[in-house]
Amino acid sequence: MIDFNTTFxxxxxxxxxxxxTLLDGLLLDGETVHAAFTGTRGWVAFTDRRxxxxxxxxxxxxxKDYTTLPYSGIRAASVDTTDGFETDANMELWIGDLGFSGLVGVATPCKIRLEFVPGVDVRDLERFVVDRIL
Known part of the structure; x- marks a missing residue:
């Protein structure tokens, strides 16, 4: 499993x-890829299910490590931009019930941060994710 609270x-x-092609044999029947992004030592695919x-x-x-995050586990999504949506942008996905704080048995949300290169339309990606978590 990936190290949560990490940045791609x-x-x-x-x-x-x-x-x-890379997910051949891993996608479920009828599952489709909406968007996929490659980065430093990893990549992320957003399907219609996970x-x-x-x-x-x-x-x-x-x-390779393949980790599935169902949309039902995502508690929040946020997008940061530096100067409009045409420049570098970041997306954070907050996943609940995976990590634990210093208190025994108290779950705290974990975060995955995606830092995109200029030109990636994060608005479309955020709409796609939010549509599945709300």
């Missing part, structure tokens, strides 16, 4: 075709 940097549009996060493991990066 330099996320750029991967394209549906490449994501579908978020799939793929991270490279080890020194060579040949071993």
């Amino acid at each position: 940097t330099k996320m750029d549009d991967m394209g549906h075709g490449e994501a579908n 978020v799939i996060i793929v991270t490279a493991q080890g020194i060579t990066g040949k071993k």
